[in-house]
Amino acid sequence: MSRSLILPDPADPDSAFFWEGTARGELRVQVCGRCRRRRHPPRPMCPFCRSAERGFEVLSGRGRIWSFVVAHPPLLPAYAELAPYNVIAVALEEDPTLRLVSNLVPGPGAAPGEVDPAGIRIGEPVRAIFEPVEDVFLPRFVREG
């Protein structure tokens, strides 16, 4: 097992737009080309109108913590080094039924283990930042305001 983080595969055609977005500092979600409804995770067909036409919309990156965990070992080596660390699910501002799994960090370049887990609250407003890891940018979240 490698000692690096598990990273998204840029060769996944359904999600390439998302990771291209994070590299430009944009939080993109898939939008149906016909009925314009949003969906996440991305998929090849719109479950509402069956259109295979698809594009994306750039969202504000704002949302609220919907739930969170604090992970402790046993973990894969690269993650065990960071433990205990938080993983959050964020309900996005534009549509709270759209959720992203990510981490709460104190600021750019910081690790999720640097946030005191005892202070994390469901409902807290957060904002996406985009953090380079190897050749991809992961969306992580900081507290809003």
Added chain:
Amino acid sequence: MTGGVALRDRTAIAGIGQTRFGRGLPESELELGCLAVAEAIADAGLDPSEVDGAVIFSMEDGREVQLARSVGLGDLRFFAEVGYGGGAGCATVGLAALAVASGQCEVAVAWRARKRAAPSSRPWARVEARVGGDFQWTRPFGLLRPVDEIAMLTRRYMHEYGATRDHLANVALACRKHANRNPRAVMHDRLLTREQYMESRWISEPLCLFDNCLETDGALACVVVSAERARDLRHPPVYIHSYAQGLPRQHQVMTNYFCEDPLRGPSHVCSERLFGAAEFGPGDVDVAQIYDAFTPLIPLSLEGYGFCGRGEGAAFTEEGALEWPDGRLPINTSGGGLSEAYVHGFNLILEGVRQMRGTSTCQVEGAETCLVTSGEGVPTSALLLRS
């Protein structure tokens, strides 16, 4: 006709078999499977050459071709497999029942053999350095293990409904007490107190060590035949009264956070058909074997299978409700995945059979109906058994 009724009491579980449970057992998964299947066939009083149907987990290492050659099964006329790990157990038995009831085969076996004790065998530890598909939305951020995935739902559940760690402890303690009466349970000799639960180490907050199932090597099997045939065999028939699967719309396996109502799990869908096809309702269930890879799956399943309303599953566990002999719904009376053995929930099926035969080490007096469920949080399945 209401969906599912055509299967009602048409088939029965006529034989059960299992290996010992432990960590680091020397036998391969295939050999463990052979031992359990051979014992189940003998328990039914049948000859292996009479078996003409087999249903396995998609994850099963020892395939039906290999097992049939070892155990000496007859010509197989029906063979199938069911996916989604812990969600598959009841479906392997249900699929066997469908095949027997429809005449595709006459004697079907279903089994699960598993060696999990070796850390290298844990699927979450075998993740590639690059992931596509569903995993790319969770794994990079450190949501790695099944326990992390269920902890995310659990925190939200606690937040929405006021559930507490005491409620989760109620589940862990009930299973342990039942295991303490079951000599075959891995935790037979190990007592557990509420204090020990509260002081145990975190695995993925809000879940601690004792919210997690065991890691066990072992195998279990059962034999399904028609109700008529079962009445001529060694044991009183345990009728498959109802069977259902459930895969909710917009579901995502284990990480069901990407839909409108993440806490409405697969058990809700499974329950509609299961009880819709039954002559009795949740209130008439005498004893239940509920899939317990993690303690919070119990309150979620209690809600899904209609023992209480949405958000009431945690409160349902209070005042010893889940404990034998006096609780209003004793669950996992052999100790379950939390304290007997974790073999993808197949031990729950065998304990359901023992309850209907009257041979459990926590026998519910006069029990005539038993619910058995498979994984919650994954595409799932369930059985209603009747004596």
